[in-house]
Amino acid sequence: MSDNHQHHDHPTGIKRWLFTTNHKDIGTLYLWFSFTMLLIGGSFAMVIRAELMYPGMQLVDPNFFNMMTTLHGLVMVFGAIMPSTVGLANWCIPMMIGAPDMALPRMNNWSFWILPFAALMLLMPMFMGGNFMSGQGPAFGWTFYEPLSGQYNKLAFFVFAIHLLGISSIMGSINIIATILNMRAPGMTLMKMPLFVWTWLITAFLLIAVMPVLAGAVTMMLTDKYFGTSFFNAAGGGDPVLFQHVFWFFGHPEVYIMILPSFGIVSQIIPTFARKKLFGYASMVYATAAIAFLSFIVWAHHMFTVGMPVAGELYFTYATVMIAVPTAVKVFNWTATMWKGAMTFETPMLWAIAFVVLFTIGGFTGLMLGVATSDFQYQDTYFVVAHFHYVLVTGALFGVIGGVYYWLPKWTGNMYNEKLSKLHFWISAISVNVLFFPQHFIGLQGMPRRVPDYNPMFADWNFVSSIGGFVFGASQLLFLYIVISTIRGGAKATSQVWEGAEGLEWTVPSPAPYHTFENPPLIK
């Protein structure tokens, strides 16, 4: 107790951020990093939508377009969504379970500081070569299928960027699991933990299980390219289809890695603004675990058309459709939580409700794609693009944005501007549907994904989609403005912040002091 005071002087300026081992500082770093990546990945998306606004080639050459689709996907998945949820975990998990910090604070610092270098290594080849428009960045799609990706002459940059991202995620996950398992305040049993903590615990296990498999896949690509092995190289008895199996063994759990933390966030927000306890807490925990388990045994539904035996198609169809059951449990529980609740519609609640509605649309199109017989028609079309943007943008990203609005007063001590943030919500929620909903139509009509030019019959909906894209992109600058102005000032937030909020993080003052729960709280 007496040595509490000496913890309070910490370095200031740049050294504070470089050397910090404080979970709140590191959370902040993660969140700013992911926001930067969101803007970078978003600007790539703007190039894509600008090129696709009209049929024919207008702005960029095809290789540059391919580079944009590839880097947009990689930057958003590994740079924006994943680090943003790690940032929220860093900020909130210790406060939610009554721990003074993360279990391994120095490793926490390292997990973060690897990321900017990984991002640099991923993006650097874009600027190599004399002519920017013929940039040498990866241009083989975010799924980097062999044998195409094996032709890339700067493959080592890509492979090591993925290695670094993987190391960062694995260390971050080990840290989160150690924190949750070992550092809960006395009385905080596992089944009393807030659902955000639960979803992150399960996400962290998924990460530890599949990021190494991805690391293995890119290592095999590396040795195929530079050391003469033939894992994926048909000439030496390898098989490119094997790459798809290894990739999707990682890739399918990966999509739950991106969405589960948002499930947790929404499960915190909805009870707060419905002023009711979360309906079916235990079933939420078990449903999350069931989704995580099923994610390991459905991977080949991403590759129904490679030439699988009918028995395989049937198995992967049934297993995939089974995931709808635990997912539906969650959606019904959120709905039941709102049922007859004393609901108010502050900004975080708006994002959470939009999440429930729009994520469910993405879930339904997922069912259509998960059935092999219909997937043969939809695969590699804009229908797939529409599907995964509904689950990742209006799902994962909306959840994270809702979470930022929910906890921002706790982090900064100031209330955000409710009018502006509602404006941000409505512009985003409408434009994102203008952006992605028409992509269902052009996909069903047969427009292939990853093409810079297309048949003029798709022109009208592409134009509409591009307009939606520009508005959605621009509205995130409003988000940036709101966050910065909230940090700078605004109405003071109480420690409770929200009338209906429950949980330990709402018992500490706002802004949350640099050190919290140095003495464990008492859990009733």
Place this chain on the structure above:
Amino acid sequence: MTKHIHRRTVLGLSLVAVLMFGFGFALVPLYNVFCQAFGFNGRNIEVENGTYQVREEVVRTLRDGVDKNRTITVQFLANENKDLPWEFRPLQREINVHPGEVKQVRFYARNLSDKTVVARAIPSMQPSVAIKYFTKVECFCFNNQIFKPGEAKEMPLIFVVDRKLPQGIDKLTQSYTFFDTQQGKSDSVAAAVKSLVHG
């Protein structure tokens, strides 16, 4: 004080991460075993070890005689590999056969480069479920083919379509792509890694 609790958790979880890295590599032999057992994806026995074993099915197919009531169209494709200056085509694009009937077709290949090339033809069949019913008695894909600079060859493929070919399949497409076996094979690290992985 809680350091040793964390140590156990961290060591355990790190072990899981290391094992999963190994599992990624274990998928390679697992996949090969799986594909060979079920004959998926064109990975037949002869492709793997360069020898051909006469399987019971071949003997049975020949003994059962020809099924004149069914006619199967077999199409042949030859793909050119961009890394190999090579001319390669089937001499018959398409042939009609009855199940149980032994047929021969020929492929033509010419080395357009000024180097001796040791190349291997890798087969692929659509629909892939038909692979195990398409029995090759003799195939140029069984062995490495050596081409001197400018050399041209006609190469045989002798095959039988099994009488047990599922009903409803009446067209098979067999394609070949030639690969340079010497490409990227100079590194000794490569051989070491490969033998490590394939046992």
